Amino acid sequence: MITLNVNGESHQFDVSPEMPLLWAIRDKLNLTGTKFGCGHAMCGACVVHLDGEAARSCSIMVGEAAGKRITTIEGISGPVAEAVTHAWQSLDVVQCGYCQSGQIMSAIVLLNENKNPTDEDINLGMEGNICRCGTYVRIRRAIHQAAKALA
Amino acid sequence: MRVNLATLPFFDFSRREFLKGAAATAGAFVLGAYIPFSREAFAQEQGPAKGPYDPNLFLKIEIDNSVTLISKHFEMGQGVTTGLATLVAEELDADWSAMRFAFAPNDPAVYNNLVFGPVMGTGGSTSMAESWEQARKVGAAARMMFVGAAAAKWNVPASGIKVEMGVISNGSGHRATFGELAADAMKTPVPTEIVLKPPQQWQLIGTRLPRLDSKGKTTGTAVFAGDIRRPGMLTAVVRRPEQFGAKPVSFDASEAKKLAGVVDVVQISRGVAVLGTDTWAAMRGCDALKVTWDASAAEKRSTSEILAEYRQLAGQPGLVAPGRGDAAAGMARAAKTLEAEFTLPYLAHAPMEPLNCTLEVHGDGAELWSGCQLQSIDQLVTAQVLGLKPGQIKIHTLLGGGSFGRRGNPMADWVVEVSEIAKAIKGRAPVHLVWTRDDDIKGGFYRPLVLHRVKVGLAANGTITAWQHRVVGQSIFMGTPFERMAVKNGIDASTIEGVIDTSYELTDFAVDVHNAKSPVPVLWWRSVGHSHTGYVMETVIDEIAQATGKDPVALRLELLAKQPRDAAVVRLVAEKAGWNRPFPRGKGRGRGFAYHQSFGTRVGMVAEVSLTPETVKIERIVAAVDCGVAINPDVVTAQIEGAIGFALSTALRNQVTLREGVVEQRNFDDYEPTRMREMPEVEVHIVGSQEWPSGIGEPGVPPLAPAIGNAIFAATGKRFRSLPMGLKTLA
Incomplete structure (x- = not known):
């Protein structure tokens, strides 16, 4: 049995420690806000927070995640998460929306680490998140807006 | 598999009139359009509606004042649900914050794409063009019915009644919300002469209204096709040939079946499917398969050889x-x-959400949950594979994580796959088919x-x-x-x-x-x-x-x-x-x-x-x-x-x-x-x-x-x- 702490709650799983965290979250916990995009840590649709750090859940095994605080899009809270979500909504960033959980999870980590990111900081912080709808113009604007709201 | 629309009857879709929902929920107001022909071939629900709303609808107003657009179009990010709701809300004089959306069931009799029907489908950048008049008329007709209901109830002339932000009122102190008058409005005859607002009276069209799908898509609560979970569901991953046109001959699943969570392995026309208790089990099982292919009819050329042929053709x-x-x-x-x-x-479409869908076979039919861009085609192929009538297949359209055309495949390739898998396991469990990204990039179309x-x-x-x-x-x-x-x-x-x-x-x-x-x-x-x-x-x-x-x-x-x-x-x-x-x-x-x-x-x-x-x-x-x-x-x-x-x-x-x-x-x-x-x-x-x-x-x-x-x-x-x-x- 493996115990995972997800969004502040403890869950026990009878799964192989090699199962990618993504599938434990989606298929065992039915927390479906975290998305499957590429399976190889290339697109960021599956980003969650592990002890507050951005992590690609498709490429982390549950065995590695055990003992860490795992936060998914459903469990985010606090002023940074609120500012980011609000900015995303007020600017209508989303199109298909499939990548946006991962985008928001990465943006929260970026703003936690850097209160006033420059465009270049955003390029680096968001490099691993693909949006096939091409909403990057608004993602950038939303991160700047959230930073302003938090200042 | 060949999809043959000729097996479907073609109808005269030119006659069109609105009608009230035949079986509304108590107190709610419902309005739809009706095309007078036999719907047996298409409709997934016949006769009086059994569900929470009559499928013959474009609009539902609840007693809590919420106004739900029943979207005939698939939302893949293009904003169509917001656009259609804008047209309805404009003519209805609704409060934008009360607007909601839901996806319509497959029924081309009602939800026909007026540009490329007779099918229910979204594509060719047609949605707003084909709905421009229809959706506004739905809103305008509903508004006229609320005004008529208010005039009758208050015993005042209709001409003095106005509708603003979902509230009906007149100058002498009468006031009611949509929800309060919904039941009365339902008893009002549907107008035959519908007058639309002239552009100078538009209050919503042409303005920046917030998207209706923003909140769900920023909180992880929006439900995409891949997020559907059914009791006892098995997840399927399919091994397809490396060369287009190759067919599976035989397979060896002995290694795959040793893996925990692998439940079954079945051959389908395009490949071999591994069914697992979760996605990871099915993916690992698929990797462990050994499949023998017949590549006699397959494409074996390289791109350079194909282009050489193109150049030869171009010379004539x-x-x-x-x-x-x-x-x-x-x-x-x-x-x-x-x-x-x-x-x-x-070029591959590569939508962020790889193709997926879920099919559940019941005693008397089946239900498909998918990001359906061509609902009528998806329904038809499912019925053909399962040997059922189209009307026995219930289509649940869900949000699509991108499409760019891929989810509107007239051959419905992945719907054929899930149907063949469900058939191969005799429908004993709901099947959730998942494509990997590799499947998507290599998968053709x-x-x-x-x-x-x-x-x-x-x-x-x-x-x-x-x-x-x-x-x-x-x-x-x-x-x-x-x-x-x-x-x-x-x-x-x-x-x-x-x-x-x-x-x-x-x-x-x-x-x-x-x-x-x-x-x-x-x-x-x-x-x-x-x-x-x-x-x-x-x-x-x-x-x-x-x-x-x-x-x-x-x-x-x-x-x-x-x-x-x-x-x-x-x-x-x-x-x-x-x-x-x-x-x-x-x-x-x-x-x-x-x-x-x-x-x-x-x-x-x-x-x-x-x-x-x-x-x-x-x-x-x-x-x-x-x-x-x-x-x-x-x-x-x-x-x-x-x-x-x-x-x-x-x-x-x-x-x-x-x-x-x-x-x-x-x-x-x-x-x-x-x-x-x-x-x-x-x-x-x-x-x-x-x-x-x-x-x-x-x-x-x-x-x-x-x-x-x-x-x-x-x-x-x-x-x-x-x-x-x-x-x-x-x-």
């Missing part, structure tokens, strides 16, 4: 499309000629590989005396249920759209086509034929400008002299981009222009780029668009911004290539979409218009690549006649 006359004038005579008059050959690759040859005759004074244009590529429509809509005299309209219907005045103009054949399946890909014709036309126009010493904008305006709407877009984007001001070229900087009309929408773009010998940076794109009435200008802007992001990686690097029939790409490392650092600044300008709205989902794609190519030419003198350009961006 093809099927002649109806052109204009006499191109041969015009060519004889030319003082000089310009000839160019272009090749554009197979690509934008066709095409070759264009263009010869332009130029007079000594620089005018165009003739334009001869030949296209070689696979037809998208042939062999599909939509063939008779798009194929005439062997020519698929989508192969030459954007050429044959160019806005430019070409008086002596000839277009011909060769239909290449290959087992590689092809499909419409965001902007369809325009995705290649736009590039070719706008590159050639730029080459003509250069060859004749004309300004690229001035040349276009000359050729658009009789097309005022097109010319206005060219002028607007040129003005906003400062085209007439000198461009500070500096080292390796260039500016390029492109203009293209597709799906009735006109888009012009100016690209500003800077280059080093190895890399390119797209600094800024200024765009102008005329899509008729811009129902929600912010959605229009977003679609142009997004189209630029989508098209950019295609211009620079994306391609699907074959090596001895095997796709050489497999994931986002070798088929890499645009990333944040590559995204240019974007400015979008919308032409104010009261013309009938046209589409906005696709038309932003075609002009981007030629604008960039023309900018690179301006900077370096290097002309890219083929895509992708193969340029890297700065890290």
